[in-house]
Amino acid sequence: MIDADALPGDGAGTLAEGGWHTVAHARLALAGRARLLPPGLVLLVLAGLNGGAARLWFAAAAAALFAVSWYPLGRSARTWRYRERGEDLLIDHGLLVRRQVVVPYGRMQFVDIVAGPAERALGICTLRLHTASASTDARIPGLEPASAEQLRDRLAALGEARMAGL
Amino acid sequence: MTVSSDALSAADWTAPRRTHPWSIVVNAVHEARRVVSGLVIAVLSGRALGGGELVGVLVPVGAAALGVLAWARTSFRVAPEEFRLDSGVLFRQSRSARFDRIQAVDLDQSAVARVFGLAELRLQLGGGRHGHFRLACMRQQEAARLRAYLLDRVEQVRTGPPQTTNAGSQSTESEPQSTEYERAAESERAEHQRVAPAPGASGQPIAASVHAADRARIAAQPVAYESGVPYGPVPAQVPLLVVPAGRYLASLALSVPVWVAVLALAASVAAWAAGATQLLGAFVPETVAVVGFAWDRFQRYYGFTLTLSGEAIQLRHGLLNRFAQTVPLSRIQAVEISRPLLWRPAGWARVRMNVAGYAHGGGRGEAGKRGASMLLPVALSRSAFEIVGRLAGVDLNAVPLHPAPERARWRASLWRRGYMYGFDEAVVVSRRGLLHRRDCVIPHAKVQSLHLVQGPWQRRLSLATISLHSTRGPVKVVLRHRDVDEAQRFLEEQSRRSATARRRTAA
Secondary structure (H helix, E strand, C coil), rough: CHHHHHHHCCCCEECCCCCEEECCCCHHHHHHHHHCCHHHHHHHHHHHHCCHHHHHHHHHHHHHHHHHHHHHHHHHHHCEEEECCCCCEEEEEECEEEEEEHHEHHCCEEEEECHHHHHEEEEEEEEEECCCCCCCEEEEHHHHHHHHHHHHHHHHHHHHHHCCCC | CCCHCCCCCCHHHHHCCCCCHHHHHHHHHHHHHHHHHHHHHHHHHHHHHHHHHHHHHHHHHHHHHHHHHHHHHCEECCCCCCEEEEEEECCCCCEEEEEHHCCEEEEEEEEHHHHHHHHEEEEECCCCCCCEEEEEEEEEEHHHHHHHHHHHHHHHHHHHHHHHHHCCCCCCCHHHHHHHHHHHHHHHHHHHHHCCCCCCCCCCHHHHHHHHHHCCCCCCCCCCCCCCCCCCCCCCCCEECCCCHHHHHHHHHHHHHHHHHHHHHHHHHHHHHHCHHHHHCCCHHHHHHHHHHHHHHHHHHCCEEEEEECEEEEEEEEECCCEEEEEEEEHHEEEEEEEEEHCCCCCCEEEEEEECCCCCCCCCCCCCCCHHEEEEEEEEHHHHHHHHHHHCCCCCCCCCCEECHHHHCCCCCCHHCCCCEEEEEEEEEECCCCEEEEEEEHHHHHHCCCEEECCCHHHHHCCCEEECCCCCCCCCCCEEEEEEHHHHHHHHHHHHHHCCCCCCCCH
């Protein structure tokens, strides 16, 4: 597990203006970059197995994969923020395509906490909200497990209190 | 009520019962399609090894024996709190459906089942791929009675014991139940007999009766009956709308799948006539698929009848496979009125809906993929708007629609004019499409979640797109290319409107 203090500007759970919560964006960005490792390694292995021009191409592809996505991943991780409001949870994110999601507490059916291997190693996790609609894409990545669990319990209690029939 | 129909009183459902013996045959025919191909392979491969005939005899005999065994080991009964179905030859399975979990009880009659006068009950439990029970097959009347009984029990669980019959009299506990049940059963049966006979079988072809009822009788029908009354016993159930056979055929003739089918058929025939056998090989499978699809479309919604009964709508349709379905109004999540280009001259519309709690993607027949979503296969768009408005409790024509801003033409030059939305105190309405026009209606209380999405190009133009999410189904409510400030304001206000509406429905 990586020490969170070692990462400058990792603003997990900081209360920003207007009641917005931010997420641990530095670690979130690292987790995103870590997800590039498997395809990157495959490309490097391919480069090793091939010779001549093909080797160059594969190596270039591996380098490009990291070069192109390194910076945007960091930037987009910074855009995640959420706000607990009276009746609903508001999630806001997106660098190129901006997305805002409003999930009423009374519509939440269940709340998941998931963490992939990279996220676990970095000590973060993702909170997922489910409604009766399959199109609801509401998740908050880059939460610390303790605060994610607190948030989940809070949301579950709010959902219980406001649960409305379909 | 005659003695014979009294013979099965409510209490009798509590004893374990088997389905009708003929259901072995019905199931066998249903399975035959899958079995036949396997059998052919088995016979052919068996022939290669010698003894193909033996396989050809053994497999059907084995399958028949299994069918009989499966039937003998399947039983159902009504427990105090739930409906229970025990089945399985090797692996015993006992499934139970609590009455408070039953969303709907549908009656499904496949063509084969109709030959034997049987019907299949389907219990919708909401959610998931395994969210429904199939109870194959009972005598048609028995199935209708069990359905009425189950609906009655479900209603009792939902609303508490019936107040109207209990008032004043301190009778035994089962008394009001059974009278409710009998009334429900009687009305169910009466209705079933009215609709069920096959076309031509009773001397009263469906087409004729449909033509007689060619008009939507909207004004005559009171919107709601007193609550607490089960779905069945509403005295005179005048259909809201019966789709005339002629109009239905014409609407199909003006639809793309049928044209594709006709073209595919023509191409196949032409290829055959020209003796181009290679081409034929390419055409025939597609033709079979397309013609099958068109035929399915035709037979599925033939004789479509929409009845408003208390707080629920009843749908009955089907030419060979007949289907009856009751959908409580409160379970309808969103509705779409679509007007395809080819139907516009005739002024027709199709109405589809999202229904909560229907298991999707599982099972043969109506409640499978599309069945539970059709509200009207074709109707005059005026009637469609009026009916949808009545179901939602609003006047749709009075909802003001706002077009997308002028600058949206830089993002959607052609289609900008088609995008409109509006709302009143009860619903949000979105319209899209210039050629094929779709109007979606979603009540505030039914909105699951809201998304606001702004792509890079939209950001340059200060535009945003809002989606109002509903449960799974064909209806998607999307407000495209709105001014971003307006969208942001709408998002705020809509979440408040939805919250208020939810509280009002909960109270």
